[in-house]
Amino acid sequence: MERLPKRERLKQLAIHIQENPFVTDEDVAHHFHVSIQTVRLDRMELGIPELRERLKTMAERSLDEVRSLPLDEVIGEVIDLQLDKSGISLLEVREEHVFSRTGIARGHHIFAQANSLAVAVIDDVIALTASADIRYLRPVRLGEKCVAKALVKRNSRGNAKVEVLTTVGSELVFEGQFLIHHTKTQEKRS
Amino acid sequence: MERLPKRERLKQLAIHIQENPFVTDEDVAHHFHVSIQTVRLDRMELGIPELRERLKTMAERSLDEVRSLPLDEVIGEVIDLQLDKSGISLLEVREEHVFSRTGIARGHHIFAQANSLAVAVIDDVIALTASADIRYLRPVRLGEKCVAKALVKRNSRGNAKVEVLTTVGSELVFEGQFLIHHTKTQEKRS
DNA sequence: CTACTTTTAGTACCTGGTAATAAGAATGGC
DNA sequence: GCCATTCTTATTACCAGGTACTAAAAGTAG
Numbered sequence: 001m002e003r004l005p006k007r008e009r010l011k012q013l014a015i016h017i018q019e020n021p022f023v024t025d026e027d028v029a030h031h032f033h034v035s036i037q038t039v040r041l042d043r044m045e046l047g048i049p050e051l052r053e054r055l056k057t058m059a060e061r062s063l064d065e066v067r068s069l070p071l072d073e074v075i076g077e078v079i080d081l082q083l084d085k086s087g088i089s090l091l092e093v094r095e096e097h098v099f100s101r102t103g104i105a106r107g108h109h110i111f112a113q114a115n116s117l118a119v120a121v122i123d124d125v126i127a128l129t130a131s132a133d134i135r136y137l138r139p140v141r142l143g144e145k146c147v148a149k150a151l152v153k154r155n156s157r158g159n160a161k162v163e164v165l166t167t168v169g170s171e172l173v174f175e176g177q178f179l180i181h182h183t184k185t186q187e188k189r190s
Numbered sequence: 191m192e193r194l195p196k197r198e199r200l201k202q203l204a205i206h207i208q209e210n211p212f213v214t215d216e217d218v219a220h221h222f223h224v225s226i227q228t229v230r231l232d233r234m235e236l237g238i239p240e241l242r243e244r245l246k247t248m249a250e251r252s253l254d255e256v257r258s259l260p261l262d263e264v265i266g267e268v269i270d271l272q273l274d275k276s277g278i279s280l281l282e283v284r285e286e287h288v289f290s291r292t293g294i295a296r297g298h299h300i301f302a303q304a305n306s307l308a309v310a311v312i313d314d315v316i317a318l319t320a321s322a323d324i325r326y327l328r329p330v331r332l333g334e335k336c337v338a339k340a341l342v343k344r345n346s347r348g349n350a351k352v353e354v355l356t357t358v359g360s361e362l363v364f365e366g367q368f369l370i371h372h373t374k375t376q377e378k379r380s
Numbered sequence: 381c382t383a384c385t386t387t388t389a390g391t392a393c394c395t396g397g398t399a400a401t402a403a404g405a406a407t408g409g410c
Numbered sequence: 411g412c413c414a415t416t417c418t419t420a421t422t423a424c425c426a427g428g429t430a431c432t433a434a435a436a437g438t439a440g
Contacts, residue, residue, distance in 0.1 A: 006386070019301055020323075022249070024427070031323070035388050040429080050428055052242065052395090059212070059248035111209055133210075133221070196417070214396070225419050230398080240397055242426090 003033050013039070014046050021054050075113040076148065083123035084160075087150040089113060093142055110140060110174050114164040117150045118178035122160050133177040144168045158182060193223050203232050211244050266303045266338065273313035274350075277340040279303060283332055300330060300364050304354040307340045308368035312350050323367040334358045343367075 004012060009032055016031065017023060025043070029036040043050070049057070076091030091113045140146060146166050154161040160182060166174035194202060199222055206221065207213060215233070219226040233240070239247070266281030281303045330336060336356050344351040349369065356364035 015301075022246075026427085037389070038387055041387080044429090052245075052427070055242070055245045055249045056212075059245045111205075216396085227420070228418055231418080234398090242396070 009034070010042055010046060013042050014048065017043075017048055017054075021058065022051070024051055075109070075116045076146070078117075078120070079147075081121065083121065084152055084155055085121075086152065087117050087121040089117045089148045089150075091146040091148070093140055093144050093146065110146065110166060111176070113146060113148050114150075114166055114174060114176050115178065117148050118162040118164050118176070118180060121150045121152060121162060122155070122180050122182050137175070138168075138171065138173045140168060140173050146173065148174075153177075199224070200232055200236060203229070204236050204238065207233075207238055207244075211248065212241070214241055266307070266336070268307075268310065269337075271311065273311065274342055274345055275311075276342065277307050277311040279307045279338045279340075281336040281338070283330055283334050283336065300336065300356060301366070303336060303338050304340075304356055304364060304366050305368065307338050308352040308354050308366070308370060311340045311342060311352060312345070312370050327365065328358075328361065328363045330358060330363050336363065338364075 003009075013028065013032065016028065023031075025036050025039045029039045032039070048054075076089040078087065078089050080086070080088040091109070093109070146168060148164055148166045150162050150164045152160060152162050160180040162178045162180055164174075164176045164178060165172060193199075203218065203222065206218065213221075215226050215229045219229045222229070238244075266279040269278040269280055271277045281299070283299070336358060338354055338356045340352050340354045342350060342352050352368045352370055354364075354366045354368065355362060
């Protein structure tokens with residue numbers, strides 16, 4: 001590739017990175033026959049984030065689809081729902097939830113119940129789990145009934161903190177603190 | 191969180207990272223009340239990659255879905271297709287392909303035509319673009335007809351290199367070298 | 381030629397690691 | 411209790427892929 005005038009190079013560079021988002025500044029520099037410093041200046045000028053930031057954004061995008069659950073996809077049965085306040089759901093552990101040998105429920109099913117309830121309890125069209133701090137206290141077995149109780153601890157604009165406690169009988173088996181990002185509208189279901 | 195015996199910590203740590211893939215070793219160390227070195231030893235032992243590797247994998251997963259195009263979603267009209275050899279497609283630039291003011295086609299439509307043809311020309315059930323080295327030579331305008339010609343330059347097991355040249359009339363407007371990953375089967379369409 | 385713009389290079393620092401080494405602490409068996 | 415083993419922690423050197431800043435060199439236009 002021949003060297004381009006700056007304006008043309010900026011244009012081509014933006015396209016190049018857009019279509020090769022895994023590319024390093026060094027690779028771009030080789031491609032356009034300029035120094036790495038020039039590439040970085042160009043990227044700044046174009047407002048294109050560095051490779052690691054781009055990867056992070058793409059990774060987040062990848063997770064968004066997994067985590068965004070409409071109400072009708074809450075894991076378990078919704079027993080009670082007080083939007084922006086609290087909720088309760090029930091999950092009976094069945095064959096497909098457990099490791100085949102041990103009869104112990106796989107952690108991610110327990111998490112899924114809690115996570116989906118945490119999202120569902122937020123009164124907004126779009127609500128996503130941004131982060132979670134969770135704890136498993138006891139294995140859950142085939143046939144046991146998990147009662148997840150969600151409590152909205154805090155709900156500022158765009159961010160909500162939801163605590164979910166899951167019990168079997170009176171015994172606590174799982175607890176989680178979920179940070180939920182949501183759009184700032186206050187009406188999800190009329 | 192109380193300190194856990196190693197076996198229990200390994201188990202919990204695996205779950206924690208799985209469900210919080212954006213978490214740093216430092217955060218994990220705080221969470222489990224152990225040193226960062228211990229977390230790293232644990233991660234190694236569990237075979238869990240470092241944060242940046244995880245992000246990269248997730249980002250790649252994010253792109254996979256975008257890039258995988260079945261034949262019936264090739265952008266433009268397939269004129270000729272010699273599997274594992276060559277292909278030709280035609281794209282007429284319409285209103286929805288252009289910037290509203292300038293009548294110039296947005297680059298990514300041109301790319302999409304080429305990319306989808308490059309993927310389609312590979313005789314395999316699953317073929318994905320791994321990387322591309324492309325060049326726009328001339329803007330393409332509303333109403334112009336882009337003829338993309340793909341030529342398979344090399345096709346070893348799992349990897350193929352496909353060159354795509356796009357012309358308007360006899361004028362070259364775009365060229366690209368695509369590296370296509372594919373599963374190693376040799377029969378996509380019987 | 382001169383003023384301005386662009387490019388290049390170098391330095392210091394950042395983040396989030398890996399790898400290797402070694403000492404300290406904890407644990408279990410005799 | 412002692413000793414061997416395992417686990418934990420810390421330190422050092424290094425890596426990759428940057429940002430931020432400074433300054434000199436090169437290029438461009440009037």
